Amino acid sequence: MENNEVEVPPFFLCPISLEIMRDPVTVSTGITYDRESIETWLASSKNSLCPVTKQPISDMDLTPNHTLRRLLQSWCTLNSSHGIERIPTPKAPVSKAQITEILRDANKPQLQQKCLRRLRSIASHNTSAKRCMEAAGAIEFLASVINTTSQDQASASEDGSLLDIKSPSDDALCILYHLQLSAPGLKSLVAKDGEFIKSLTRIMQCGPYESRAYAVLLLKSMFEVAEPMQIITLRQEFFTEVAQVLHDQISQQATKATLKLLINLCPWGRNRIKAVESGAVSILVELLLGCSDRRTSELILMLLEMLCQCAEGRAELLRHGAGIAVVSKRILRVSQVASERAVRILLSVSKFSATTSLAQEMLQLGVAAKLCLVLQVDCGRKTKEKAIEILKLHARVWKHSPCIPSNLLSSYPS
Incomplete structure (x- = not known):
């Protein structure tokens, strides 16, 4: 219904959607809105205030504004040559x-x-x-x-x-x-x-x-x-x-x-x-x-x-x-949130379920190298703290391993 050649009277526009009203209804504060817009507002609003006046809407019944709807339909008919479609008369709402x-x-x-x-x-x-x-x-x-x-x-x-x-x-x-x-x-x-x-x-x-x-x-x-x-x-x-x-x-x-x-x-x-x-x-x-x-x-x-x-x-x-x-593969590959959760999982395992064989397996999977990378990039202070904690927990197994790239050894916590 939008057409740059036609100026739409402002009172035909819904104060919420700023689009031409298809089913104008009036609330208890006297303001008219498009039915769909005000119903969505009232359903999502906690205090049920009128969007324009900011006054409480005491009665939730919406009164159809037949006069405005007829004016709107007449205006649409008069401007049909500009591509404006006539708004159909809305069906009565279910009771x-x-x-x-x-x-x-x-x-x-x-x-x-x-x-x-x-x-x-x-x-x-x-x-x-x-x-x-x-x-x-x-x-x-x-x-x-x-x-x-x-x-x-x-x-x-x-x-x-x-x-x-x-x-x-x-x-x-x-x-x-x-x-x-x-x-x-x-x-x-x-x-x-x-x-x-x-x-x-x-x-x-x-x-x-x-x-x-x-x-x-x-x-x-x-x-x-x-x-x-x-x-x-x-x-x-x-x-x-x-x-x-x-x-x-x-x-x-x-x-x-x-x-x-x-x-x-x-x-x-x-x-x-x-x-x-x-x-x-x-x-x-x-x-x-x-x-x-x-x-x-x-x-x-x-x-x-x-x-x-x-x-x-x-x-x-x-x-x-x-x-x-x-x-470990999801660290630094998905998002900061995902990296933090993945590091937390590894910390839980390292703290409470770690064995020497598990530490060796994590080393072979590149977990130590990935945690060293975490210390190099911007991925949140808490995530870095947890990465350092894991690296310290497995320091005996990991620190002198050739699996950790030499350029990352300087970042390994002492």
């Missing part, structure tokens, strides 16, 4: 009563699939429609569908039935994820006596790839607002299935969400050991071997560093033939 009626019909088995499709369509609308669905009780309904049908799905898997057949839980999970739930909505899912988490665990175990990805994406959001006790009491099978999603590399988005989920969970209770026992260390090393994405590499090293804070994690890293090699 809570409409969603309540859909949810009521969805309780009838013969109408459930049709109602889920309707809810999926509404969830793809604007932020207002999503919040309206949440207020009408859609979360409880969708969670109940997932809880019920995921059990049937697990039974079908045990019988050897095909997993490619889409079930109501797959649609319900997709809708639940796209609702972009508020913090209270997410907390309500975590607080359902652990039943909903068990259902998502079953989906990660035997659901189709798309649903497994949605499950881990939703879990990441849920545990960002969960209480410590809800995190500490997670079962071993939960970590096993999360690790399997990581292993399967369903998508880059799912992989990053899984890494962030585990980073959030591992500091609590025995979760670090549960993750190690699920095979996470070996999976992370394999991922790191083939990873070319900077942020993913940083997350992998961040999680590996957490897992290497326990003896079980360090033992698994050393058991993997490429463990030390791939970690």
Whole structure:
């Protein structure tokens, strides 16, 4: 709609997006905005202040400004010769009563699939429609569908039935994820006596790839607002299935969400050991071997560093033939964050799990030379301090070794 030959009247522009309003609505402070812009603002703003007046918006109901919309449409028609397209009359926003009626019909088995499709369509609308669905009780309904049908799905898997057949839980999970739930909505899912988490665990175990990805994406959001006790009491099978999603590399988005989920969970209770026992260390090393994405590499090293804070994690890293090699290789090759995490991993191993044979192996892999390089470049004070500590710990084995380049011997700490 932009055209340099036409001057757009300023009152046609949304104060937030500074673009021509397609669906002008007025808030309680008397200022008119484009519906999509103000809904996004209100959804992301903590204090719900009017962007223009900075006054609190007391009533969240948005009043359509029909007069301004008609003026806008007339102006578009008059300037059609300049390439200005007429703005269509927006559809009336979905109401809570409409969603309540859909949810009521969805309780009838013969109408459930049709109602889920309707809810999926509404969830793809604007932020207002999503919040309206949440207020009408859609979360409880969708969670109940997932809880019920995921059990049937697990039974079908045990019988050897095909997993490619889409079930109501797959649609319900997709809708639940796209609702972009508020913090209270997410907390309500975590607080359902652990039943909903068990259902998502079953989906990660035997659901189709798309649903497994949605499950881990939703879990990441849920545990960002969960209480410590809800995190500490997670079962071993939960970590096993999360690790399997990581292993399967369903998508880059799912992989990053899984890494962030585990980073959030591992500091609590025995979760670090549960993750190690699920095979996470070996999976992370394999991922790191083939990873070319900077942020993913940083997350992998961040999680590996957490897992290497326990003896079980360090033992698994050393058991993997490429463990030390791939970690040291990432130093000075990815980012400052990645270098710091990699050096921390090597320090944990050197402090608590080192043997003479391991020190010799690290020397042959070029770890000592790489740490000497760390002292030569700008990679952060803390990283350098940790590199010096490792070099000192292995000084007896490393200092007089021909594996260290002669030009780096001067930087070896005494």
